[in-house]
Amino acid sequence: MKTKFIFVTGGVLSSLGKGLAAASLGALLKARNISVTIQKLDPYINVDPGTMNPFQHGEVFVTDDGAETDLDLGHYERYLNISLSHKNNTTSGAIYNNVIAKERRGDYLGGTVQVIPHITDEIKRFVLALGEGEDAPDVAIIEIGGTVGDIEGLPFLEAIRQLRSDLGRDNCLNIHLTLVPYLRAAGEFKTKPTQHSVKELLSIGIQPDIILCRCEQVMPEDLRKKIALFCNVDPDAVFCSIDVGNIYELPLSFFEEGFDQKVAIMMRLPARNAHLEPWREMVYNFAHPKGEVTIAIVGKYVDLKEAYKSLHEALMHGGVANRVAVNLRYVNSEQIDEKSAATLLAGVDGILVPGGFGYRGVEGKVNAIRYARENRIPFFGICLGMQCAVIEFARHVAGLEDANSEEFDKNSANKVIYLMTEWYDVHTKNVERRNETSDKGGTMRLGAYPCKIAPDTRAAEAYGTDLVHERHRHRYEFNNAFKDVLAEKGLVYSGVSPDDSLVEIVELKDHPWFLGCQFHPEFKSRPMQPHPLFRDFIRAAVEQKAKN
Numbered sequence: 379m380k381t382k383f384i385f386v387t388g389g390v391l392s393s394l395g396k397g398l399a400a401a402s403l404g405a406l407l408k409a410r411n412i413s414v415t416i417q418k419l420d421p422y423i424n425v426d427p428g429t430m431n432p433f434q435h436g437e438v439f440v441t442d443d444g445a446e447t448d449l450d451l452g453h454y455e456r457y458l459n460i461s462l463s464h465k466n467n468t469t470s471g472a473i474y475n476n477v478i479a480k481e482r483r484g485d486y487l488g489g490t491v492q493v494i495p496h497i498t499d500e501i502k503r504f505v506l507a508l509g510e511g512e513d514a515p516d517v518a519i520i521e522i523g524g525t526v527g528d529i530e531g532l533p534f535l536e537a538i539r540q541l542r543s544d545l546g547r548d549n550c551l552n553i554h555l556t557l558v559p560y561l562r563a564a565g566e567f568k569t570k571p572t573q574h575s576v577k578e579l580l581s582i583g584i585q586p587d588i589i590l591c592r593c594e595q596v597m598p599e600d601l602r603k604k605i606a607l608f609c610n611v612d613p614d615a616v617f618c619s620i621d622v623g624n625i626y627e628l629p630l631s632f633f634e635e636g637f638d639q640k641v642a643i644m645m646r647l648p649a650r651n652a653h654l655e656p657w658r659e660m661v662y663n664f665a666h667p668k669g670e671v672t673i674a675i676v677g678k679y680v681d682l683k684e685a686y687k688s689l690h691e692a693l694m695h696g697g698v699a700n701r702v703a704v705n706l707r708y709v710n711s712e713q714i715d716e717k718s719a720a721t722l723l724a725g726v727d728g729i730l731v732p733g734g735f736g737y738r739g740v741e742g743k744v745n746a747i748r749y750a751r752e753n754r755i756p757f758f759g760i761c762l763g764m765q766c767a768v769i770e771f772a773r774h775v776a777g778l779e780d781a782n783s784e785e786f787d788k789n790s791a792n793k794v795i796y797l798m799t800e801w802y803d804v805h806t807k808n809v810e811r812r813n814e815t816s817d818k819g820g821t822m823r824l825g826a827y828p829c830k831i832a833p834d835t836r837a838a839e840a841y842g843t844d845l846v847h848e849r850h851r852h853r854y855e856f857n858n859a860f861k862d863v864l865a866e867k868g869l870v871y872s873g874v875s876p877d878d879s880l881v882e883i884v885e886l887k888d889h890p891w892f893l894g895c896q897f898h899p900e901f902k903s904r905p906m907q908p909h910p911l912f913r914d915f916i917r918a919a920v921e922q923k924a925k926n
């Protein structure tokens with residue numbers, strides 16, 4: 379196997395930025411012209427994050443092949459500019475699920491099924507799959523979720539311990555991310571939590587090769603030496619991951635530390651310089667905006683930015699594309715009624731209604747959209763946001779007063795958004811993952827689907843092409859029974875599926891910029907390639923601001 383594996387574990391506490399660190403290392407190796415893939419192993423028992431509450435777990439990131447994955451995969455795609463799949467994320471739940479299915483099938487021939495070797499073998503298979511095939515990458519970075527010491531994480535750690543003996547020393551590298559707090563009162567950095575964390579790792583047989591220390595500022599040299607000595611790593615194998623102003627600065631900061639250089643030497647990777655100019659330029663543009671706009675995000679999960687991670691990033695990318703800073707104003711949709719809309723949305727240059735599930739806050743979203751339409755403020759609706767835009771248009775422009783989505787009102791005579799069961803029966807490529815709760819029935823449309831773009835529309839202007847592929851995660855669809863009625867009143871269908879059966883993008887003609895899409899464009903936006911819809915939405919906001 380030509381692929382070499384880098385394992386990234388975390389200690390002391392969670393939220394140290396392990397995902398960003400792994401993604402940043404990946405970006406640096408890629409900039410050295412080394413092919414890289416990256417995988418996340420999540421210790422929780424859920425089979426995938428698809429059913430998890432975004433409040434608790436953050437956004438569910440959807441891949442082209444329709445896997446519902448951890449939000450770290452979003453960082454990986456953005457930093458590495460690659461497209462990942464179901465092969466890049468698994469959980470304890472999924473691993474156990476596979477093992478139990480095999481046991482039921484009799485694959486283990488009556489043997490006793492145990493954590494070691496059966497669970498660990500299943501984990502190793504999942505990891506090693508990245509190295510299979512002709513286009514296997516030079517390096518696979520494997521991030522183990524959670525913190526060393528967690529009960530759930532043990533089988534994963536045991537698996538990577540074994541992989542090192544299976545694959546040989548030169549082919550594996552262990553990087554451990556810890557926290558080195560700075561105690562202001564004592565005026566000192568503290569290394570003890572790092573020592574304890576490494577001790578914990580050692581007790582399960584893993585000796586880290588590199589220690590990456592999350593710290594508020596760069597640590598002095600003698601402290602690095604101390605950590606190296608106590609944790610038994612090379613003196614030049616202790617690096618700082620300092621707090622950066624913009625997350626895209628992290629690869630540059632790692633580069634300054636010589637982190638990728640050390641990794642390349644230890645793994646005997648070809649000695650090349652990282653070509654970081656394009657990345658530097660992007661970071662420079664982030665740091666030097668020529669203006670700013672304010673975008674209102676009208677949603678339910680306004681308290682938790684993690685729930686809208688990719689969206690947040692895509693808006694920032696759209697800002698960079700226009701050389702402006704994007705200020706976000708999270709507005710709780712439950713508070714927006716017809717009267718408060720003007721106050722709550724006063725002064726914003728654009729209004730965005732993101733995806734979501736459930737009725738709570740929907741009427742507020744409809745009110746916000748009405749405000750955007752009537753006051754000619756740039757509007758971008760994503761998934762549920764697009765569905766709400768159709769509801770708003772049907773109610774207030776086409777006069778279908780009780781227009782609604784089947785998700786929220788099963789008895790409405792005007793279900794402009796509905797469950798398109800016949801379509802799912804024939805076409806869907808995903809088997810139902812949520813049957814348990816299902817009066818919702820049918821399936822979710824997940825992953826990338828093609829979309830034809832109609833000429834002379836905002837969508838065509840943005841994409842500059844007549845066919846795109848965008849990622850979906852929803853159950854309900856635009857109801858074609860209302861296609862003509864709404865078109866007569868001015869709703870434009872600027873994106874539809876190649877067979878015309880599904881409306882994917884709607885927009886308004888005589889409005890500065892009003893567009894709703896059934897898919898989630900934010901999943902495909904990258905800092906080096908801002909998504910065209912976000913780019914144009916922000917451009918419209920810039921123009922709006924100039925008018926005020």
Ligand code: GLN
Pocket residue numbers: 732733734735736760761762763765785851852853854855
């Ligand atoms: N709840 C809507 C649906 O299932 C929208 C989903 C979403 O915004 N991702 O169709």
